[in-house]
Amino acid sequence: MSYFLGKLTGEIPSLLIYPLVFVTFWYILVNPEAEFYTYYGLFLLFEIVFSSLGYFISVFVQRTHAEFVGVMYIILCALLGGVQPTVRTMSKEWYTLVLVCSSPVRWAVELMYTVEIRKYQESNQNVATALENYGFSYKAYYISPIILIAITIIFLVLSFVGLVMRDPQAVERIKTLTRVYIRKGKRKLKKLKSERKKPGDYVFQQESEIQVLEDGEESESDEDDELLLQQDEVYQPPSMQQDQQ
Structure with missing residues (x-):
């Protein structure tokens, strides 16, 4: 950027x-x-x-x-x-x-x-x-x-x-961040689904409205995701090199 x-x-x-x-x-x-x-x-x-x-x-x-x-x-x-x-x-x-x-x-x-x-x-x-x-x-x-x-x-x-x-590291970085945020979103949805229904809380009416993670799926934890995000914050893209072709 x-x-x-x-x-x-x-x-x-x-x-x-x-x-x-x-x-x-x-x-x-x-x-x-x-x-x-x-x-x-x-x-x-x-x-x-x-x-x-x-x-x-x-x-x-x-x-x-x-x-x-x-x-x-x-x-x-x-x-x-x-x-x-x-x-x-x-x-x-x-x-x-x-x-x-x-x-x-x-x-x-x-x-x-x-x-x-x-x-x-x-x-x-x-x-x-x-x-x-x-x-x-x-x-x-x-x-x-x-x-x-x-x-x-x-x-x-x-x-x-x-x-x-054009930067392979940047492409891999985007893929990693995408996977991290998808996993974090899935875990939040799973937690929301497993919580006990309380008055005034939003709940899903049907089981088919959400895909819940199965036990053992996406074994990465929040700590692993946070580590990846911290590594992303200090990521420095390589200097642009002129196209010699």
């Missing part, structure tokens, strides 16, 4: 600077209607989303193939960006709709388009046709950021899980 959080924290300066440099030149060349800080916020969000994608690819793909997979995924997302073909066209079939909705670029493009089109609407211009041609909606102004943040969280969680699973 410390290694993972350290990597994320170390990326914060670059995440803030790269969009700023890009938007500075892009804003001068394009001269959009929306404010500079609005587009900086948008591109900062896009940077965070695709940085999380980079973490995901670096964990699950070998280094020799990571760049190729990353480029191909970006190209695929761009093709499903909702511009050509449009979201309106892709929405005619359920499977094409799923494809276009799974692309982060599709939500990013719709968000940028909606931000810009709102400025024209403030000038009392009719922009409904422009939105309808692409299949976009004003709701994207609020929905798209939420979806992009959700995609980021999914990529980060999967990256963390993949990073943990």
Whole structure:
């Protein structure tokens, strides 16, 4: 966890600077209607989303193939960006709709388009046709950021899980803790079942509602489990080694 959080924290300066440099030149060349800080916020969000994608690819793909997979995924997302073909066209079939909705670029493009089109609407211009041609909606102004943040969280969680699973000791540690807590839960249920029924106490009405440990099953005691938990508290994961493949 410390290694993972350290990597994320170390990326914060670059995440803030790269969009700023890009938007500075892009804003001068394009001269959009929306404010500079609005587009900086948008591109900062896009940077965070695709940085999380980079973490995901670096964990699950070998280094020799990571760049190729990353480029191909970006190209695929761009093709499903909702511009050509449009979201309106892709929405005619359920499977094409799923494809276009799974692309982060599709939500990013719709968000940028909606931000810009709102400025024209403030000038009392009719922009409904422009939105309808692409299949976009004003709701994207609020929905798209939420979806992009959700995609980021999914990529980060999967990256963390993949990073943990690459350490054999961590995998064995998870298995051990799982067995410990399952045994502790079973013993508590057995104790609850064997206690005498008292007024106001919760009891199980039927024998079939709970599986009680048989005598001699799970011979490990609470002391054994506590020892395992104490060993887990002092567990130190090995330092991450670079993938030499």
